[in-house]
Amino acid sequence: DTGVSQDPRHKITKRGQNVTFRCDPISEHNRLYWYRQTLGQGPEFLTYFQNEAQLEKSRLLSDRFSAERPKGSFSTLEIQRTEQGDSAMYLCASSSRGGPEETQYFGPGTRLLVL
């Protein structure tokens, strides 16, 4: 059982560029979550998918952020026109089912630095 993987692990970009991150959940996990973690804070929920359906978008930080999970397997998180304030760790997690009692398993994260 391989864990959640994320790619790339690190990304340095210039302000105004677009970036895309990939997350591969644990196989057969239906739920996939994206979080953002800034320095000194706990992870902050952004969005989630049940299979290919995105069930919550309102927590995405702005309309520059978008996420997809086209075939219900891997997911991508895109940030358009990056700003310095987007610098953070972006974490992906998956769970076998939905519900507040379900354990989520996290990937290693993608650390973004916007110059």
Added chain:
Amino acid sequence: AQSVAQPEDQVNVAEGNPLTVKCTYSVSGNPYLFWYVQYPNRGLQFLLKYITGDNLVKGSYGFEAEFNKSQTSFHLKKPSALVSDSALYFCAVGGSQGNLIFGKGTKLSVKP
């Protein structure tokens, strides 16, 4: 709104001594509570969770947590700390959408 609070930014413990990392929660309805650990530049690793039943929950690496409904607390404990336990610890509560709502984290430092 559901939330958790970790009142200590840092906890310092000597190796071999017991450790406690504190967490209090505010939840309407039944709380589903979690502890995760994060090592530098790594993702979060699941330690344990409380859903229902026994108030003492046992988890990975010798950690346990005690659920106290009257004090709305879910403190993480370990009888004998190791230097390798030094990390960032997060308490979280399960949200209505299945997302996790995290505290700010507590840095645990175990000195030899």
